[in-house]
Amino acid sequence: MIDETKARNIIEPKVLKGFRDTLPAMEIQKKAIISKLETHFSSYGFVPIDTPVLEYTEVLLGKGGGETDKQIFHFKDNGEREVALRFDLTVPFARFLAMHQNELAFPFKRFHIDKVWRGENPQKGRFREFTQCDFDIVGADNAAADYEILSMMDSSFSLMGVSDYTFYIAHRGLFNAFLEHLEVQDKSVDILRTVDKLRKIGNDAVKGLLVDITGSEDKALKILQFITKEDESESFLSTLHRLSDLSGHEIEHTQRMEKIYEYLTAANIEKHFVYDPSITRGLDYYTGIVYETFLTDLPNFGSVCSGGRYNDLASLYTKEKLPGVGSSIGLDRLLAALEELNSPILKSGSSADVIVFCLDDQLRSWYDSLARTLRKAGLRCDVYMLDKKIGIQFKYAETNHIPFGLTCGSEEFASNTVTLKNLLTRETHKMIPIEDAVTLIQRN
């Protein structure tokens, strides 16, 4: 086989490890979801931006390096510049803000749905090329902005047809104050990374690591206690006030959180929000609320939407202080979850609502005019391209999940009518006016 390929000078068609094509049925679904989210974000006054896929490596990595460094696709371009593919949409956004702050109206509310690349080892459901969906508000450090992000997360998941979901939320400021209280704030980066693993590795393992980091069994226990709810029924505000006490009464953080909860309650969506002190997010740059999202029916699926407040993100690139709060949905993972949940939002992935079959190639111009009429009525209409047996044409419609077909020959042409077939039920309406066919298809 390989020899024959070589002999014919044929290149083996293949994609890179961790990369993949998307076939039409899936891409139709993905585009439908992206379009729904974009319309939804726009309804809140959020606006889209675009940034280059390729940036200076130095700009993307900033002070980062380390773990991220190994994961990114970077190289020298033809002009010997060190360049890299973006590994998230947050860093390019920070760079964008620093460059364009004088051209934007603040508070600036933007969304960005696009691909990012990471060289990590591909696992089930993890790819080296994947789509992120980010939305942020920059220039407002208040409860109103925090609330709006949470509110938009809630309405987005409701829109996705997910029956039940919970946002686990905490305040990183309280946790930071607590660490200061314990006099371990200089180890906060390591502590954060460890605490972030709680769901994965469990209490005992986390405790062991915390003892190693803090050098104190007592401090490790206290941290573990801080990130654990008293019991499952503890209310949002009870948890908040208990943690506030443990952190040394951080009035500002506590009041912010109370205000956010007041807004959530006024909007009648507070039931989806749980104060979970174990949520800290591994990343160093969060300063206020942090959150993760879990689907009730897929508890082991992991977080499908997370983020928080970062009040210093663009400081890598500008002296201006630009406080932000935002959230990120892993779109490919959400799509996989929706598939697993048989979400009603996922349509059949049909390529068209109706197809005009070709019974007589001489009538092609007429078929085309029928198609134009159907399209004008807002229907997606395919016309079968080839002069083939009707069985082959039916097979084509089936593969494309097209629910209706017009089977029209010289009789229909002569009487200016059409014959409409429901391709699932095989129900047939013979020689009816095209307007009636439109109604029947639309009614489906």
Next chain:
Amino acid sequence: MIDETKARNIIEPKVLKGFRDTLPAMEIQKKAIISKLETHFSSYGFVPIDTPVLEYTEVLLGKGGGETDKQIFHFKDNGEREVALRFDLTVPFARFLAMHQNELAFPFKRFHIDKVWRGENPQKGRFREFTQCDFDIVGADNAAADYEILSMMDSSFSLMGVSDYTFYIAHRGLFNAFLEHLEVQDKSVDILRTVDKLRKIGNDAVKGLLVDITGSEDKALKILQFITKEDESESFLSTLHRLSDLSGHEIEHTQRMEKIYEYLTAANIEKHFVYDPSITRGLDYYTGIVYETFLTDLPNFGSVCSGGRYNDLASLYTKEKLPGVGSSIGLDRLLAALEELNSPILKSGSSADVIVFCLDDQLRSWYDSLARTLRKAGLRCDVYMLDKKIGIQFKYAETNHIPFGLTCGSEEFASNTVTLKNLLTRETHKMIPIEDAVTLIQRN
């Protein structure tokens, strides 16, 4: 300045040469156009696919190399694989077809709108990262498929609100037959590239080059005569038949073209199509119709949409013969043209239809409930995030091109009404029910 930046350890925010950010007002326009085109293509039964941005260099370059080789962004990834960013959407599509032909229904009609990258030297209006919009029909080598691509091009431009445009079309098979007739077919690649420059460099320069290539003044003159219309008024079919005679009566090509013209005429869109024998397209792989598109009001803008029939494209990757016909719109260039033409399709780029101003921060939950009501009515509604002076809030609305604002304080809250202001005309409706505000905004 540089020293200060270094001292503060700030990274200069910048993008690579030939790359650019897109600000909201422009990105809103671009997304609106892409969405219109996608809906339009779907109405013909075309389906979207997606392919990786990064591919094996060998797969993308195929037998190519040369000019293309220098222009692509390629590098070794962490696994020492030779990889490259795609430079068009056609080559990945050919690879996709070869890999997935057993999972697809043929004729396969797909569209793909996404970014591609080329390292060519940036010029005015030319970037190293740009968006292509491709649509193709594969698996149908007949006039019906050729016509459908042309028909969809025509309706797409009509949809874009471009007042006048012309598709210049020719048949590459006739030109190839003519070159064979002249016994210069072995030089066809060079001849094609030369003829393709006719609009840019003019008759005399092309003639000179053709003499060099063919080594014959007579042959150069004959080629130049072939690619020149007798006069501007020569009709589509007259040109076709004259060229058919010159090529030695290629019945099959001539009949195909006659059939296509018959379909165009039946659809009443033939007036947008001109047979122009100088259109040959520089690329070697075309075998049938070829075309370029010019906007009547921007004659020097160059072609904004071009393509043709290629009956052997996937042959690099598969033994299956997959005949195709397709077209490609340079989306960034189209957008620039629409801007220059003040096309009515370009909206204001407003971030929202209405904004709720913050007159009293204590009323924020009520403002939020007003916003929810407006969104439910299908309006895009922003809420001003901060507790700032009203002048600053008006400025925010202006920068975002938001046409309406609600200015509501305790009086409105107490009476459950709103005050609506048209932010352009300053016309104000005091203390009206929210339903009336919805109607007034929608009527605008």
